[in-house]
Amino acid sequence: MIMKTLPSRFKPWIYRRLLSLGASRSWCIHPAVHRLPFGLALKTSARETSINETAALRFLEASKTVNLNFPFLVDSTTDGTITYMLSTYIDGDCACEVMEGFSSQDWRRLELDLRGQLTSLHIQTSSHHHNICSAAGGIIDDPRMSWVAEGALELTTTQDFFAQVWLGLDFPWNRDTIRPAIQPLVDRPVPVSLCHGDVYPRNIIFPGGVEAWRAGKTRLCLIDWEYSGWMPTPWEALKATFIEAELDSEWQIVICHALPEFGEYLDADWLWRSKSRMMII
Structure with a gap:
């Protein structure tokens, strides 16, 4: 070139x-x-x-x-x-434009395609020693926890990371209610891997069109890696669902099925978002 x-x-x-x-x-x-x-x-x-x-x-x-x-x-x-x-340029259909017409078979195919690709990414990049940082090696800058970049906070352990994801567990109204369910996950060491950090329909393309994908001729393509980084691996599921307003939304279900190993973390995140009285701004 x-x-x-x-x-x-x-x-x-x-x-x-x-x-x-x-x-x-x-x-x-x-x-x-x-x-x-x-x-x-x-x-x-x-x-x-x-x-x-x-x-x-x-x-x-x-x-x-x-x-x-x-x-x-x-x-x-x-x-x-x-x-x-x-x-x-990935020429094809964007998932956000075609999912309205999905059949149950299409949803299942999407879950399996996402699972195969994301699991491959996480397994091949998994480490217990890699720094937690952006893909470029800097401080994490993500709208889900914008205060980390604003405060130039270096998160050196997975415990540091999840303590920032789920703020306010020590507040009086959370200490004896949601903290007992969430704190064990904060304290649990997990691997760090490269995460896309924004797995959402607008960032998924079906190359060649959705019909080619349905026929098994192509696999989905993940675009827009701006929020990628070396994160505790459950972050992929948390970030992919953080704007979902209902537990039974179509996308929430897709991520639960595509990344079932992070079910505890998704449950904890929903508990925190619905009960902690903390606001993400």
């Missing part, structure tokens, strides 16, 4: 020109994503989030992680304010 051979100082100008050209040719498919010719996508974002996604994709490519579909990183550069990330 020619972009990799160009001096870095020229790249932001080239990408800005592509964005300008795309504005007149209807290449923009999202405020931050342009679909370019030759099966490519150009994504722009704040420097920190794009650097994190770039780091995750580079790691996955270098590690030859099997049984996992993700976009191929072509190039990434920054002008100091905006980061430009060039990757392969």
